[in-house]
Amino acid sequence: MTDGVKHIIAVASGKGGVGKSTVTANLAMAMAAKGKRVGVLDADIYGPSQAAMFAVPENTKPNSEDGKSFDPINAHGLQLMSMAFLVESKTPMIWRGPMAAGAFQQLLDQTRWQNLDYLFIDMPPGTGDIQLTMAQKVKVTGAVIVTTPQDIALLDAKRGIEMFRQVKVPVLGVVENMSLHTCSECGHSEPIFGEGGGERIAEEYQTELLGQLPLALNIRKQMDLGQPLAISEPESKAAAIFAEIAEKVDGEIQAMADAEGPEISMGD
Incomplete structure (x- = not known):
């Protein structure tokens, strides 16, 4: 396990544009509101967004005492690390997959996380090099899959679930985003992107529908x-x-820890 971190939670989606980064940021803050020590790692090397979602000023750089490791940036009481802190905001990352995967591992391993209960990793969309690196190099406690109800997003979400199952990472559940839109003028609600998709996936893969979020302007x-x-x-x-x-994620993690039982020292 990464030093300074008890549990790593990957927040993933099969495709982009489903609100995964928004869910990551708000889920992390909600977990911190429960009194947990929480960090967020933005693993989207090509399009990092967590710095903006936590209102970190542009050109903020992490402190490095030894020139080899970084202190995470504090944002709203969370510990945050992102590629956005290491490059200029308008600099495109024109890298091949293995280079991006290497950068992700450096961000994870070289950040001096301070006694975190939970580290949420905002994964890039898809099932590519960064996901494979994480599966091979990191002990991930569980994954949360984010989707919208529309059929194409659900198809990609299934691929994401299958990927985590193949690499033996427990899928904690599915978050259905943009599930219902309510008109601010007349109050009429309509499932713009379809309905029931998250529930069907959760049932098919015997996991939990963690929540259904509205398509809301305030978010x-x-x-x-x-x-x-x-x-x-x-x-x-x-x-x-x-x-x-x-609450559901924390409950599942605690149940998993209880099922594993206490660690037993075998002595010298």
């Missing part, structure tokens, strides 16, 4: 401002859903 606005809902709108419906998801 987008607050994340653009770098203000996760746990601090900007703690009384909102969406914040309550994230709190419930955090």
